[in-house]
Amino acid sequence: MSQYYNAQRSRNLFNPHSKDPFKLSRSKIDLFLQCPRCLYLDRRLGVGRPPSFPFTLNSAVDSLLKQEFDVHRAKGERHPLMKAYEVDALPLTHEKLNAWRDAFSGIQYLHEESNFLIFGAIDDVWVTSAGEYVIVDYKATSTNERIVSLSKDWHIGYKRQMEIYQWLFRKNGFPVSSTGYFVYCNGKKDGRAFDGKLEFEVTLIPYQGSDEWIESVIEKIHECLMSDIPPAPGRDCDYCAYRKAVGSALAKKA
Numbered sequence: 001m002s003q004y005y006n007a008q009r010s011r012n013l014f015n016p017h018s019k020d021p022f023k024l025s026r027s028k029i030d031l032f033l034q035c036p037r038c039l040y041l042d043r044r045l046g047v048g049r050p051p052s053f054p055f056t057l058n059s060a061v062d063s064l065l066k067q068e069f070d071v072h073r074a075k076g077e078r079h080p081l082m083k084a085y086e087v088d089a090l091p092l093t094h095e096k097l098n099a100w101r102d103a104f105s106g107i108q109y110l111h112e113e114s115n116f117l118i119f120g121a122i123d124d125v126w127v128t129s130a131g132e133y134v135i136v137d138y139k140a141t142s143t144n145e146r147i148v149s150l151s152k153d154w155h156i157g158y159k160r161q162m163e164i165y166q167w168l169f170r171k172n173g174f175p176v177s178s179t180g181y182f183v184y185c186n187g188k189k190d191g192r193a194f195d196g197k198l199e200f201e202v203t204l205i206p207y208q209g210s211d212e213w214i215e216s217v218i219e220k221i222h223e224c225l226m227s228d229i230p231p232a233p234g235r236d237c238d239y240c241a242y243r244k245a246v247g248s249a250l251a252k253k254a
Contacts, residue, residue, distance in 0.1 A: 014043045014225045021110055024221070026120030026164045029214075030157055032221050035234030044225050049239055061140040061185050061200070062123065066101070069124055081183065082126070085204045089126040089134050097125065109171040114222040122165050123183075132177040135165045135209075140200070142187030147203055150182065158182065159207060167211035180207050 014022055024043075032039040042048040072079045073091035082089060094100075100107045106121035124136035139158065141147070150158060162180045169176045185200040224231050233240030 013046050016226050019115075021115050021117040024116040024118055024218075026106075026118070026161060026168075029118075029164060029217060029221065030160055032224065033160065033217065035237035035240060036220075036224050036231040037233040037240055038237060039221065040224055040230045044230075058140045062138050065138045065183060065185070066123065081202060081204055087126070087134075087181070087204070089128045092125040092127040092133065094125070100125070107165070107168045107172060109168050111218055114218050116218060116222065118164075118168065118218070120161075120165055120168055125169075126181075128177060132175050133169055134177045135162060135169065135180040136183060137162055137165070137180070138183045138185070140185040140187070142189060144189065146201065147184045147186050148205065150205060150207060159209070162207055163209040163211045164214060166209050167214045170211070178208055178210070180209055181205065182207060 108119040126134040
C-alpha cells in the first residue's frame with residue numbers, strides 16, 4: 001500500500017461509539033454534497049480520494065493578496081479595490097485573524113446535536129461601518145472570459161464555501177453580513193511576452209449567501225457516518241463510477 005493510503009488509514013477516523021467531538025472540515029461537508037459514499041469511505045473507512053496536484057500558483061496569489069490587504073489593515077484604511085467598488089468596509093483587525101486563516105485550526109464551532117467540531121479557514125474578513133463582518137474569499141484562475149459573476153455550474157462549491165464561513169462566524173456570535181465578496185484574480189494571456197511576470201485582472205464579486213441548508217446537511221452527514229452500511233454514490237461521481245468500472249473489469253478477469 002502506498003505511503004498516501006497508509007497515512008489515510010492511520011489518521012483519526014469517525015468512531016460511532018466515541019464521545020469525543022469529531023472534527024469535520026468545511027471541505028468535507030462539500031465532499032458529502034458531491035458524493036456521500038466518498039465521504040463515508042474517507043471519514044469512516046480511511047480511504048480518501050487520490051490527492052490532486054497542489055495549486056502552487058493559486059497559493060502564491062493567495063499569500064500575496066493577504067500580505068497586500070494586511071498592509072491596508074495595519075494602516076486602518078480601505079484597499080484600492082474596496083474604493084473602486086465602493087465597498088463601505090475596512091479590513092478587520094482581530095486578535096484571532098491568523099488562527100482563522102490557519103488551515104489546521106480555522107474558525108470552529110461545536111455542533112452539539114452531532115458532536116461535530118465544524119471548522120474552516122478563511123482568507124479575509126472585512127468590517128462595515130455598521131459593525132457587520134464581511135466574509136471574503138480569494139480566487140485565482142486564467143481564462144479568456146472576464147470574470148464578473150459566479151455563473152458556472154462548478155461555482156456552486158465556491159458559494160457553499162462562503163455560506164459555511166458565514167454560518168461559522170454567526171455561530172461564534174459575530175454579526176455577519178449576508179453579502180460576502182470574492183476577490184477574483186484572472187491571469188491575462190494576451191500579453192506580447194512573458195518577461196518573467198504574470199499580470200492579473202482583479203475583480204470584486206459580491207455574493208448574497210444563505211446558510212439555511214447547513215444544519216440539515218450536518219444532520220445527514222451524522223446519519224451517514226453513524227451507519228454501518230455505506231451510502232449510495234453521488235449521481236455524477238466520477239470516482240465511484242471509476243471504482244465500479246474497475247471492479248467489473250477485474251471480476252470478468254477472475
